Amino acid sequence: MIRSLRGRLFLGLTAIIILTGATGGLLVYRWAFREAAELQDSVLIQLASLAQNGSFSSGRPLLGVEEDTDVWLIELGATPRGPADDRQLFGLKDGLQVVMRKGQPIRLLLRTRPDGSRFAVAQPTAVRDDTAREMAFRTLLPISALIPCLMLVTAIVVAHSLRPMVRLAGNLDARRADDLTPLPQAGTPSELHPFIHSINGLLVRVGLLVDQQRRFVADAAHELRTPITALSLQAENLGSVDLPEEARGRVAALKQGMQRTKHLLEQLLALARYEAAPAERGEMPLIALDSAVKQVVADLLPQALDRGIDLGFQLVEPHMVRGEPVMLATMVRNLLDNALRLTPRAGRIDIGIYRQDEAAILQIEDTGPGIASPDLERIFEPFFRGSSPEGDGSGLGLSIVKRVVEGLAGEIALENITGSDRSGLRVTVRLPLAADRPNEVSGAA
Ligand SMILES: Nc1ncnc2c1ncn2[C@@H]1O[C@H](COP(=O)(O)OP(=O)(O)OP(=O)(O)O)[C@@H](O)[C@H]1O
Ligand SMILES: [Mg+2]
Known part of the structure; x- marks a missing residue:
């Protein structure tokens, strides 16, 4: 057969x-x-x-x-x-x-x-x-x-007639898992239309299902936020009560657990938010990328000082991009949070903001261990924390970053810094440049 x-x-x-x-x-x-x-x-x-x-x-x-x-x-x-x-x-x-x-x-x-x-x-x-x-x-x-001669012509005609099917399969194979846009019917032979129609129907149903699940996750995270905040407060209050040494240790562990859960919920909410609504870039406000990054750096500086990490800018050029301020801050915070958590004490994190062609580049280099090459491929998957995860974390940070960057029509690349005397990760985010406003922005920064 x-x-x-x-x-x-x-x-x-x-x-x-x-x-x-x-x-x-x-x-x-x-x-x-x-x-x-x-x-x-x-x-x-x-x-x-x-x-x-x-x-x-x-x-x-x-x-x-x-x-x-x-x-x-x-x-x-x-x-x-x-x-x-x-x-x-x-x-x-x-x-x-x-x-x-x-x-x-x-x-x-x-x-x-x-x-x-x-x-x-x-x-x-x-x-x-x-x-x-x-x-x-x-x-x-x-x-x-x-x-x-007829056999040759038959072979050619058969191969030619089936080519649209091969092309359709290739098109489906090449899709990203989350790309649910319908397959185009134009230019395909009418025999394939029922398939394309069915596949598109399936894509719509999958889209609805994915949306439902996203909403469920978002709702669940949202619903859990209030009780967790209340529990955190209770745990916080316990700190001021005079407790025996052993109980103090347990309360500290409890507080840490609460913190982790709160962080997970916040990350889940952020992911659900950016997955659900890929905002239209044209409608988004103009933001000075350098100011937005500086704001996040200022928030994280105490943490960096705490760990003796030299967190600073190597090159800052004022560039404008389009995006939601909260969205952009979430992205930068997640990237810097990773760098801070994974860079050993007394390490350094260098930030660069500059222009390359029609893109504004945000580059973050740390002196941490970098990411093992086999893990790089899956690192943007939700909940994936690498083959040897370190410390606390939900594994959602880079998924959120990726969503945000895509939502801003940008690109992100992760590469390990290699050299005899150092290791580390270099994260390069390219965002479409919105406009040049050098003097104004550098003045504001
Ligand atoms: N700068 C970095 N240096 C080395 N490894 C990194 C760096 N950034 C991310 N990673 C690796 O990628 C994994 C996934 O990162 P991601 O931000 O998605 O999750 P997380 O940091 O573990 O959790 P969360 O960000 O939700 O707190 C991390 O667990 C870590 O193993
Ligand atoms: Mg992270």
């Missing part, structure tokens, strides 16, 4: 071509053979008309007839005479017939002249059949040459 449609079509069509060719060839061969025999009979009749006037000499191949046609004139005279064979012929009626002569069948046309003398024009049947076969065989040549 052949599974490929192309193989099946090709084999089926080839079988039809060969079968048709063979049947047609056989019929044509038989028809041509019969025609050739009739043609030879008419030659005999014409020769007999000429011999009527006695223009040929008996017993030799007839003049004007090709040697290998082997046509003979047999003069029988007016009365039976000569060899027994000739006398036997005399007993036959005028006309076309086959007789045995010297042990071989002969096609023969017997005629009587007005003066009563009789003659026969004769040709061995074997010679006639050979000629007829040869002529009939020649009619087969075009058909047998046509069959391989």
